[in-house]
Amino acid sequence: MYRVLFVEFKTGTLWGELPASSLDFSRVLNAPGKATVTVPLANDPLRGHDWSVISPWRLLIYVQRGQRIVFGGPLITWSVDLEREEMVLNCEGLWSYYRRRLINDLSGRWNPQSWTREGAAYVGWDQADIVYDLLRTQADRSYDTGGTDKVERGTGPDALVFDWQGEQEPDPDGKVVKPLPGKGVMPPTGVARTRNYPWYEYKAVGEAVEQLAAVQRGFNFRIDHYWNGDRLVNHFRLMYPTSGEVTGLELEHGSNCEVTEVRGDGTNLVTQARATGAGEGLNTLIAHRADAEAEQPITSRTPRLETVESHVDVTEVATLNGYVERMLREGSKQVVIPSVRLRPDAFPGPDNVQVGQVIGLRVGTPWWPGNQGGEIRGERGAYLIAEIDTKVDGGGEETSLTLVPADLFEGD
Numbered sequence: 022m023y024r025v026l027f028v029e030f031k032t033g034t035l036w037g038e039l040p041a042s043s044l045d046f047s048r049v050l051n052a053p054g055k056a057t058v059t060v061p062l063a064n065d066p067l068r069g070h071d072w073s074v075i076s077p078w079r080l081l082i083y084v085q086r087g088q089r090i091v092f093g094g095p096l097i098t099w100s101v102d103l104e105r106e107e108m109v110l111n112c113e114g115l116w117s118y119y120r121r122r123l124i125n126d127l128s129g130r131w132n133p134q135s136w137t138r139e140g141a142a143y144v145g146w147d148q149a150d151i152v153y154d155l156l157r158t159q160a161d162r163s164y165d166t167g168g169t170d171k172v173e174r175g176t177g178p179d180a181l182v183f184d185w186q187g188e189q190e191p192d193p194d195g196k197v198v199k200p201l202p203g204k205g206v207m208p209p210t211g212v213a214r215t216r217n218y219p220w221y222e223y224k225a226v227g228e229a230v231e232q233l234a235a236v237q238r239g240f241n242f243r244i245d246h247y248w249n250g251d252r253l254v255n256h257f258r259l260m261y262p263t264s265g266e267v268t269g270l271e272l273e274h275g276s277n278c279e280v281t282e283v284r285g286d287g288t289n290l291v292t293q294a295r296a297t298g299a300g301e302g303l304n305t306l307i308a309h310r311a312d313a314e315a316e317q318p319i320t321s322r323t324p325r326l327e328t329v330e331s332h333v334d335v336t337e338v339a340t341l342n343g344y345v346e347r348m349l350r351e352g353s354k355q356v357v358i359p360s361v362r363l364r365p366d367a368f369p370g371p372d373n374v375q376v377g378q379v380i381g382l383r384v385g386t387p388w389w390p391g392n393q394g395g396e397i398r399g400e401r402g403a404y405l406i407a408e409i410d411t412k413v414d415g416g417g418e419e420t421s422l423t424l425v426p427a428d429l430f431e432g433d
Contacts (some may be wrong), residue, residue, distance in 0.1 A: 023413055024085040025058055026253070030078060030095060033252055034109040037068045039082075045086055046092045050241055050376040050407045051234055053114030056092050058082060062101070075099055075108070082112045083246060083253055090246035091411070093255065094118075096147045115244050115255055119156065124218045126326050127133040133232035141218040148233055148240065149207040149259055155226050156181055157255065174301065181244070182411035183207050183259045194287045210261040212238050215337065223332065225360070236343030237350065239263060241377045258377070263430040265405040270369050274384035277367035281421075282360040291352035292316055293327045294345040298335035308341030310349050328352070351429060359404070361422040371420040379403045379427050403427040 025039040039060050046056035060066050066072065074080065077096050082260070084092040094114040101108050124141055140156070143151045184207045214233065218224050234240050241260040246253055260266060274280040292315040298306030315319045329349060335341055359382060363371060382404050408423035 022418075024088060025060075026083040026085065027074070028082050028083060028253060030079040031273045033081075035251065036074065038068060039064050039110075040064075042415060044084060045412045046112075046246050047411070048092065048114070048243070048376050050243060050405075051231060052090065052113045053094065053117040053120070055211060056082065056084060056094065056110075056112040057110070057116065058084075058110040060110065061247065062106045062108055065412060066108070067266060075110075075142060079360075080112060081115070081253075084272075086370075088232075088370040091372055092247070093244070093246040093253065115246075120225050121228070122226045124155070124229065125223055125225045141216075143214065143216045145213045145215060147209045149210050149261070151214060151216060151233060152240075152242075152257075152259060153183060153207055153229055155229055162370075170229075171381065174406055181255050183257055184259075187257045196226055207257075207259050208261075210238075210244050211260075212261075214420055216278050217336070222368075224334065235347065236340065237346035238343070239347070240296055241265070243376050245375070255411075259275040264427050265403075265430070266377055267403075268374075268378045268380060270374065270378070271381040271383070272361060272363075272369075277364055277369070278382075279364070280306075280359050280382070280384050281363045284358055285355045287355045289321065289328075289348075289352045290355065291326050291328045292321075292323065293325060294352070295327070295329040296335075296341040296344040296348075297329065297333075298338075299333060304336060306335065308345050310337055310342070310345040310354060312349055315353075326352075356429060361424060363420040363422065365418040365420070371409065371418075374406060374409060374422070376406050376409060378406050380406065380424075381426065405430065 023041070023044060025044070027036050028034065028038055029036060039058065041058050042061050043059040044056070075096070076100060080096040081093060082096055083090050092112075094112045094116075095118060096110055097113050097117075098111045099108060100111075116303070118207045125315045141155065142155070148153075207300045216229075216233065218229060230242070235241060241263050243258050243260075245256040245258055247256065248254070272278045293309070293311045293314075296308045298308075300306050315323065316325065331345055331346065332341065332344065335344075361382065363369070363374075365371075368382075380403065403426075404424035406422055407425050409420065410423075411418065411420045413419075
């Protein structure tokens with residue numbers, strides 16, 4: 022049912038398959054996820070390859086269930102248990118690579134007047150276009166300086182593919198292709214953003230994308246993996262709005278899943294939110310919002326609850342407003358979180374679901390806090406999959422889902 026494949030990171034060349042005795046991997050929305058693979062050392066597990074290939078960041082490890090790739094990412098650490106005669110490979114999802122790439126002077130936008138690179142500045146760009154430009158221009162291309170040196174930034178066959186091809190224009194140096202504003206290679210969200218990433222700040226590409234996603238009317242994202250001929254493709258999926266991809270899938274306790282627990286979480290409840298930006302002392306940029314209904318003595322049901330986030334690189338109040346609006350929206354009420362374990366012999370299985378998707382969920386127990394007449398449902402009757410955790414060993418397969426109410430993201 023499961024295969025573990027090892028691929029050369031820089032070229033994407035498939036080197037072979039590893040005989041795994043156990044697997045433990047996770048997929049996380051807007052984050053890398055991780056995997057642990059245990060490989061017996063007997064009978065030449067590398068199938069003739071030199072042991073030097075087992076090296077952090079040289080390998081990509083992919084996990085395949087049936088016909089679908091359910092995890093992909095670089096090897097980060099390894100260990101060998103000589104008593105058990107087995108090797109343990111610890112990996113992170115491919116997104117971890119983009120957290121290790123920086124927006125700098127050699128990977129920034131070309132200025133034909135000064136013949137210099139200026140970092141990355143976007144004025145009124147659709148947020149999908151900004152994401153594409155950051156990932157392709159800043160991380161996945163090579164920049165030839167015209168001299169004897171060449172800055173390699175690729176991670177294989179340009180590492181990521183995107184949803185569709187829009188209108189483009191070449192940079193003056195002819196080395197980088199970028200989208201025209203509003204005409205990018207991912208479906209536009211209709212949300213225009215202005216962002217500036219000076220090269221001397223050396224912000225990580227992954228951090229910039231994650232921050233762009235985390236504001237009001239932001240987006241969700243993940244990296245899907247699949248076969249294209251004899252090569253494995255890494256597909257960046259930007260999902261807007263954040264209320265999720267509707268699948269029509271239904272989970273029912275006792276039928277195709279087990280709802281092991283339901284809990285109410287008020288950790289992020291807030292009635293007043295603040296965000297601070299660039300500047301010092303009295304010159305610090307500040308945004309503030311309050312939940313008017315929760316703050317009124319007549320309508321309030323909780324005491325005043327305050328929170329603050331710091332974003333020292335933000336220089337625009339509009340950006341800070343997006344953060345505080347998101348904090349108020351997500352903290353307006355308790356979050357009812359069910360813990361769900363899929364049945365391995367039922368549909369949907371772990372290869373039929375993905376983070377960022379919306380599923381329905383119901384149980385038979387009729388009344389308890391957060392329930393509505395026998396259904397674990399919010400107002401939209403749906404839950405967003407935020408994380409998928411799978412364990413496979415000699416005892417079988419177990420997959421659990423972390424769900425959050427889809428109506429938490431309404432208005433985004």
